[in-house]
Amino acid sequence: MAEPVEPEYGGERLVTSSADDVERAAEAALRPKKLDEFVGQRVVRDQLSLVLQAALARDASPDHVLLSGPPGLGKTTLAMIIAAELGTSLRVTSGPAIQHAGDLAAVLSSLEEGEVLFIDEIHRLARPAEELLYVAMEDFRVDVVVGKGAGASAIPLALPPFTVVGATTRSGLLPAPLRDRFGFTGHLDFYDAAELERVITRSAGLMGVDIQHAAAHEIAGRSRGTPRIANRLLRRVRDWAQVRGDGRLDLKAARAALEVYEVDPIGLDRLDRAVLAAVCRRFGGGPVGLSTLAMTVGEEPDTVETVAEPYLVREGLLGRTPRGRVATQAAWEHLGLEPPPGAWGAPLGGTLFDGADGDAGTPQ
Numbered sequence: 251m252a253e254p255v256e257p258e259y260g261g262e263r264l265v266t267s268s269a270d271d272v273e274r275a276a277e278a279a280l281r282p283k284k285l286d287e288f289v290g291q292r293v294v295r296d297q298l299s300l301v302l303q304a305a306l307a308r309d310a311s312p313d314h315v316l317l318s319g320p321p322g323l324g325k326t327t328l329a330m331i332i333a334a335e336l337g338t339s340l341r342v343t344s345g346p347a348i349q350h351a352g353d354l355a356a357v358l359s360s361l362e363e364g365e366v367l368f369i370d371e372i373h374r375l376a377r378p379a380e381e382l383l384y385v386a387m388e389d390f391r392v393d394v395v396v397g398k399g400a401g402a403s404a405i406p407l408a409l410p411p412f413t414v415v416g417a418t419t420r421s422g423l424l425p426a427p428l429r430d431r432f433g434f435t436g437h438l439d440f441y442d443a444a445e446l447e448r449v450i451t452r453s454a455g456l457m458g459v460d461i462q463h464a465a466a467h468e469i470a471g472r473s474r475g476t477p478r479i480a481n482r483l484l485r486r487v488r489d490w491a492q493v494r495g496d497g498r499l500d501l502k503a504a505r506a507a508l509e510v511y512e513v514d515p516i517g518l519d520r521l522d523r524a525v526l527a528a529v530c531r532r533f534g535g536g537p538v539g540l541s542t543l544a545m546t547v548g549e550e551p552d553t554v555e556t557v558a559e560p561y562l563v564r565e566g567l568l569g570r571t572p573r574g575r576v577a578t579q580a581a582w583e584h585l586g587l588e589p590p591p592g593a594w595g596a597p598l599g600g601t602l603f604d605g606a607d608g609d610a611g612t613p614q
């Protein structure tokens with residue numbers, strides 16, 4: 251169910267009870283609050299800025315906004331920024347949290363004029379909720395069903411103008427009618443090392459610690475193009491410097507901490523390496539289907555597909571072919587292994603297919 255969120259506090263609880271909550275609170279403290287504090291993603295930032303300024307000038311709600319891209323690149327942060335820039339409040343919900351169309355109807359009918367409704371993982375909305383959302387987004391109306399069976403009737407309820415910000419890691423899974431209701435779509439891409447260095451330096455400043463340039467550079471290079479990971483690694487380097495070092499965040503501290511946390515020189519973590527090792531060692535370089543691969547590394551297919559794969563594909567370590575996932579020559583080299591003759595990564599391998607968003611390349 252949607253909860254009103256004060257954008258100033260990033261929507262996170264300040265008092266936390268579990269390790270996960272502590273991490274989330276630490277993350278929230280580092281969230282940029284304004285569009286011009288948001289590092290990188292220049293094109294999306296420029297386009298969004300226009301959308302927001304025009305809406306403010308017209309004193310109207312902006313078009314609905316869809317943000318897509320891998321986890322940790324700033325979709326939630328941008329949703330909060332949108333609400334803050336518009337001077338309105340943000341309601342937060344997610345596709346999996348909305349089990350029935352009625353849940354969504356309740357959220358929509360409680361919205362106040364001009365509010366922003368953030369729907370995370372919007373691709374996971376159930377079909378009836380999706381259909382209710384089309385109408386609400388287009389006509390600012392929700393049909394409340396009264397009664398059951400043949401005697402049921404729908405009473406239309408007018409909604410005040412509002413803006414939906416949808417976030418998805420899998421825009422290819424959104425049905426076209428839903429995608430079409432968004433007037434603006436921004437695709438967030440992985441950050442380059444210079445941008446991540448800026449994220450790290452900014453975060454260190456907010457945390458009140460000094461970081462040497464070489465250390466920020468080292469962390470940036472191992473952050474898989476992702477600000478969330480950059481911030482997390484920064485916190486681990488700070489821990490190391492405090493506990494085992496002399497308190498300074500220098501190159502020595504960065505390298506030693508990242509070794510303790512098993513982040514390799516190109517930023518691959520245990521899951522990434524487990525995926526690559528499984529494809530190479532267990533399946534001779536592939537092709538191997540997503541479910542089989544996920545089972546082999548003991549993860550959910552969705553985690554392998556949305557968390558590990560995008561970066562491995564982008565780094566040219568993993569390929570998606572019509573017959574499944576394959577290791578590239580670079581993957582074999584990274585693991586220090588020799589591909590067997592005829593393996594995908596070996597010369598004369600098959601054609602790679604950069605399998606878009608869906609799972610076309612994965613016969614199970």
Ligand SMILES: Nc1ncnc2c1ncn2[C@@H]1O[C@H](COP(=O)(O)OP(=O)(O)OP(=O)(O)O)[C@@H](O)[C@H]1O
Nearest residue numbers: 277280281288289321322323324325326327477478
């Ligand atoms: N452009 C940016 N500039 C500075 N910090 C950023 C930027 N993008 C993200 N961050 C930081 O990274 C963290 C993760 O961002 P966020 O939660 O917005 O990602 P997300 O794309 O919504 O991820 P998920 O899909 O997993 O929810 C935030 O705490 C924020 O501090």
